[in-house]
Amino acid sequence: MTVKQNAIEIVRTLHKHGYKAFLAGGCVRDMIMGKESADYDIATNALPQNVTKLFEKTIPVGAQFGVVIVVKDNHNYEVATFRTEGSYGDGRHPDYVTFSTPEDDVKRRDFTINGLLYDIIKNEILDYVGGRSDISQGIIRTIGDPIKRFTEDKLRMIRAVRFACRFHFPIHRDTQQAIIRLAPQIHVVSAERIREELEKILTGSNPHIGIRLLDELHLLQEILPEVSQMKGVRQPENFHPEGDVFVHTLLCLSKLVPLIEQGMEKPSFTLAMGVLLHDIGKTVTFEESDRIRFNLHEKVGADMAAKICDRLKLSNVEKERIVWLVLKHLCFKDAQKMRMNKLKRLFANEGYQELAELCRIDALASSGNLSDYHFCQEMFNKLSHEEIKPKPLITGHDLIAMGLKPGPSFKTILTKIEDEQLDGSITNKETALEEVKTLISQMTTVLK
Template sequence: MRLKNLPSEFQEALPVLKKIKNAGFEAYFVGGSVRDALLNRPIHDVDIASSSYPEETKRIFERTIDVGIEHGTVLVLEDNHEYEVTTFRTEDIYVDYRRPSHVTFVRSLEEDLKRRDFTINALALDEAGNVIDLFAGLADLENQILRAVGTPSERFNEDALRIMRGFRFQAALGFDLDTDTFQAMKLCAPLLEKISVERTFIEFDKLLTASYWRKGLKSLLASGATDYLPDMRSSQLQLETMFDIKVDFQFTSSEQAWATLLMALQVNNVKKFLKHWKTSNEFQKRVEQIVTIYTIRQRHFLDKEECYRFELDLMIQAEEIRQAQGLAVDFEKIHSTYDSLTIHDKHEIVVNGGLLIKEFGFKPGPALGQLLTEIETAIVNGVLDNRLEAILAFVEERR
């Protein structure tokens, strides 16, 4: 097969391929960029594989950076672009189910491609647009099948993260999993406990926010792999409630997706759960707030104080979850209540503790903090104007 019109991302990188070839080596575009080009999907990173060894690659180009030279990767800086050029390689036994104990550089493209995860990612593209397909990846693209290269269990024993990547690719592409590949994923699922939580989170997060997240999640649950993810043992039945939301619903953010997942799991301590997933404090805070907003909305509509407490986009995201569940929603009222607030942050108040100390001789401490809170609440509820004279009079009445 030949791509008649190379996408612009490849055209921009052609000088790199040609320089390597002119130096007497082979060079190809490989991996996800080739797959996405064939599927007419947006191309992100363009990766290049070459028969040139790292030191040989560095001699070809004036500007390079060693980004993973022990694994054969050199970053080439060319025409204001950066390209990772990786030497064809084979890999020895994986000692930790994630990284090979040793990498051997080779001159064979076939040896390089046979170590990759799925057939649709084991395609190469030359400078003329010819697709090199040694493992029937084109047929699997045509038939929308995710199939491991070679013996599936070997691929997942080499790198157990490939199990989560498989479910993530399914969620992104909507493909079906090859039966043997799925059975191997199911068999090797316990190895996920060997993988760093941070890497697992990235794949799970991409799954949840992908176009076909339902498909990926269903396969994940069917495999039993959730039993080997942090705090998710025996959670299949709870997670299946996520499929009760509208079929065409697409999560608009990672925070919204994880909030929905945590509510399905009926998690009481959101921050504790997400800490086990090694997420950032900011992410934990935003997910927790979406869950809190959703819980409030189960009881009543958000009043002014509650609209003031939360960011507008988080309130909208919680309302979107309700909408996806077929519950009553009122986006217009959320916007109007939020817009009616005279302040959206306490720093907008025209007085502060220092001014009150100066004007009234207050001492720093809890009493002053309580007074500032009363001022803030009164302004938010519209019973006090955010003007200096009005606030000073308000304080004078409470002395």
């Protein structure tokens, strides 16, 4: 069965046992908009203990709040009991819930476009909050008082931006004003939840609009002040006719596309973050003498990116890739003058394709000159994997067999041999070992 068919089957099972049950929230919104949903939620008057008895595999993730996960065909379906909620002491979870009616249940949800129910038995949409009208008009609006909705869960402020980007809908004025007023309180939300919403914005449609909206609603200065500080940082017009660093970054984000050759359906989060942060170092390295300069901004930016990744609780793998992208984002401009060993080392990095895409986007959003990008891509495609990452001709064991003691000199010698192997000047082990003898002799002479 498809994801949708399984959801309908869950609803029918609940009906069969005498309960009310409806498809709820985003899946109904998507149905009205003619879009396919990845997830289907169900709202019902069945209590959690009733739900767990009816279905073979369930997970009581939030039974105290009336929420049970029903698992069918390895897909999770959230089945929630109609409820109203008490105050939100932690800014995320209600202090208590009271099981209620479908209408009351809808009125405690976040946005009108997400406050719809679908009765599959009657083939009828239940709309108690004006959600269909707001979908038709293209508006993001909270259900009821926006201050109350955002006070319940501050993350909803960033979610408003995500939905505005996803559907290209403006945010209603009252909802906007509430976000601006409450923006400084976003810090009560965990870094992990903020990171999750940020990822959805940056890897979804219109990430440039998302960052611009976060800025206009005063959220950007709270969650990514370093990006907010890009505004007004001038750049040399001959290299960046598009405008300041913030304008350039938004233009770069607008050009993000999935890396189809890597099987991606959307841009990776690491690439998107690399694009967002690649010029972050310019905010603190700006200087103007004979002309505007940003000396070593890629190195300064890499350090800043590492701190941002830590603050957002990114994984070490994500952090390492993003920092590398920021550090290396200028290297394509020197590629045509690089020695082959350096170029091959660049190609051998697992993040190369993301770096290539970052460099392509960076060029398109400034000079428009893609000659360095095309050179690198042609060389990358021309070389085989064995040429880019060949099996080492010698190892540390060979150096030990020659009587050398392990130490710092090992890395120096092995790197030198690998460089010559990548350049093509050494092609076999015998020659490599002879070169090692020469290197040892040179190092001994220097030490004397």
